[in-house]
Amino acid sequence: MADDLSTPLTGRRDGARRHLPVARVLFGLLALIGLGFGLRIALVEDPNGGRPSQEVAITNTRNSNALANAVSDGKVTITADPQQYPIAAEPPPPPGGSTAIASLPDMFGALPDLSEETADGAIPRISATGQTPFAAYSRPAPPVAGMARVAIVVSGLGINEQGSLDAIDQLPDDVTLAFAPYGKTLANTVAAARAGGHEVLLEIPLEPFDFPQNDPGPQTLLTGEAPRANLEKLFWLMARFGGYAGVVNNMGARFTASAADFAPVMEELGARGLGYLDDGSSNRSLAAQLAAGNKMPFGRVDMMIDANPSPQAIQSALASLERTALESGQAIGIISALPISVSAVTEWSRELESRGVVLVPASALMQ
Template sequence: MADDLTTPLTGRKRKPGARLQLPIARILFGLLALIGIGFVLRLVLVDDPNGGRPTEEVAITSTRNANEVANAVASGPVTITADPQQYPADGSVTAVETGTTGADSITGLPNVYGALPDLSEETSDGPIPRISATGLTPFSAYARPAQSDVASGRPMVAIVVTGLGINEQGTLEAIDQLPDQTTLAFAPYGKTLSTTVAAARAAGHEVLLEVPLEPFDYPQNDPGPQTLLTGEPPRANLDKLFWLLARFGGYAGVINNMGARFTASAADFSPMMEELGARGLGYLDDGSSNRSLAPQLAAGNKVPFSRADLMIDANPSRQSILSALASLEAKAVENGQAIGIISALPISIAAVTEWSRELEAKGIVLVPASALMK
């Protein structure tokens, strides 16, 4: 043992079976230093640090966020002013006469739905209504004229037929049977809306767009795709609204499809009503919910508005429909006006057509719904 203690360190020999002690820390430090040096040299000597990665250049053409209204509403209410320079009219062409005040100041050919270019704004979903550069609103331009009937002082009744456009043949038959003064509301999902809406307007009917709104039992009771929902960000609901507004053109306003929960929520309903007011559209409440805030919101945003008084074919039998129409007449005599809603069932169409022939003899005049919207 004494010899081992006095033997110089450099002269020691490893005993058989003993482990070799390697300087691991020094080795790791050396490797890290080499990696760092290599990285620095690459940055200095190579012009493209991302070279070797697969890349591809593409042109971005998406217009998803191109609409300024949808972008701005996320931060609060907005006011829209029509820009006459953004969508200039073709001054060489004059629009066909529509029979409404100010229509002769609109230029450009109507599209397949009868919508005028000065009253349209292009979006990523298609053209949607807007107020013209001269201040003419879609409500004024597309409403069926009824000034003489309003001035007559007689009780007025309006009938709105809902659910049109889904069944093309049934819709065309309804257009042919119903008197011109009836207002026709089209669902936004029909595959032949270009045909049916154009036929309705060519026959002299006033047209409304049905907008699906959230009911209390949603989604068990679902109005359809693009339904506006409570609790959604305002921009999300406005994106849906723009899609719906672009389904067809030539309508004077919108009518709700369901929506008891949505129309009772001021936070969710207000942005929609602000948009309708800014675009010059009317709003007709179908009268199905007493909790709807539509009257207050429409007044605050200067939206032409009225509320339906009666669902005519809640019981779709001929006798029940005629009885409901008699009740509608009584309301018109009592209040000076009344609005009834019917669905596009063949029995409902036939009953209303028959009933309308006797109104004149009763001293009651049939008018489009817009005539009763203030």
């Protein structure tokens, strides 16, 4: 028994059967298979060679819209009239020429090509083709045939919705309408004015000498403030609505007399292609000089029609404005949106041409 215990297991003399190393054999086989796949990938150029394959053509639908392709190629032009808003397709331009593309106006009649988006909303700008808001939104003047020309601007619209809509309905189309930037229903009133064919101006509040006792409204541009601060206010004011040909001051005797404060504002307005109408309330205004320096359309009101809002005084002022137009060839008057003033202008304008004077939009006297 001692001999059996001391004898190694692998060397038993009892004839016991030897066990095969199965795990090692399986591991070896797996290694050979893996080596075979590796050699195939490394040595054969197409691992999928011999397998059936088929090429299928893929149809691209990206350019299947013929109208869109024509527009993108410049063969079709989309235009918009601020009054009628038609869309028209034009023939291809001549060789070497180019055709501008414009989009439809928004609710105010403003064209997207003439608008720039800001944090406060869209404000006017000159288009990439050089068209200005003044040129795009001015109402064409009627033929004058040598007659004297007179323009009437109605100010203070937009705050009272019903009063504004009544004025828009009553007044002749050639009367220019100026809207304050504070009305809650500007979308309705400005759209109604533009749809009725009226030319539109934006009123901007400027500091008077007795500010703040006499306050033209929120976001008033003030003297002594940094130019950037006033320009930020201007951008807010310009974003209240669109489709206007220019601006007209609301008060501003102190502001318009300060070149340091007024010049950056006029430069910005000129760079955006807008006209400037001075309401004529201050003889110290530098508007004419600054407008000339910035090559922008400019006009100055000759008379405040309803400074005394009585029927007799308004009729007398209109007669005086008419005489000024006959003497100098043209004249601009401004009135408030009071019902009595609107009625007086409407009645006065009916027989105006028979007296040798034609009513024109204010922009016609700002060229």
